[in-house]
Amino acid sequence: xxxxxxxxxxxxxxxxxxxxxxxxxxxxxxxxxxxxxxxxxxxxxxxxxxxxxxxxxxxxxxxxxxxxxxxxxxxxxxxxxxxxxxxxxxxxxxxxxxxxxxxxxxxxxxxxxxxxxxxxxxxxxxxxxxxxxxxxxxxxxxxxxxxxxxxx
Numbered sequence: 001x002x003x004x005x006x007x008x009x010x011x012x013x014x015x016x017x018x019x020x021x022x023x024x025x026x027x028x029x030x031x032x033x034x035x036x037x038x039x040x041x042x043x044x045x046x047x048x049x050x051x052x053x054x055x056x057x058x059x060x061x062x063x064x065x066x067x068x069x070x071x072x073x074x075x076x077x078x079x080x081x082x083x084x085x086x087x088x089x090x091x092x093x094x095x096x097x098x099x100x101x102x103x104x105x106x107x108x109x110x111x112x113x114x115x116x117x118x119x120x121x122x123x124x125x126x127x128x129x130x131x132x133x134x135x136x137x138x139x140x141x142x143x144x145x146x147x148x149x150x151x152x
Contacts, residue, residue, distance in 0.1 A: 002047035004031040012092040018130040032119035080137035
């Protein structure tokens with residue numbers, strides 16, 4: 001299946017392809033186009049639009065597109081994905097204090113967009129960030145807080 005969003009991706013428009021590839025459609029293909037062409041190109045290619053205004057898989061209220069995909073594809077039963085959604089939501093909306101990781105994710109996403117040759121290169125580079133964040137979200141609370149020790 002083809003999926004389409006606006007070009008010059010940063011947080012949500014990289015997090016969503018990671019989520020889609022890992023949990024919805026392993027063979028997904030992504031198109032990044034100018035904002036004013038998303039709907040037109042989506043029709044031409046039979047692509048599913050995400051993170052664009054008025055899209056089912058877009059921002060709704062306080063939630064971002066990552067949240068919409070979690071709901072649509074019944075992925076919210078995975079607590080680690082729910083926690084990752086909070087990190088992404090905080091980074092992609094005005095609520096940067098939602099999680100301690102959100103502000104850092106903004107900086108990381110902005111940096112990757114500066115060092116990547118295009119959205120596809122950016123996506124490839126940043127998928128490792130989301131792999132790591134997902135592993136962090138799956139880890140136990142004490143490990144996340146650095147409270148485990150190796151006492152002998």
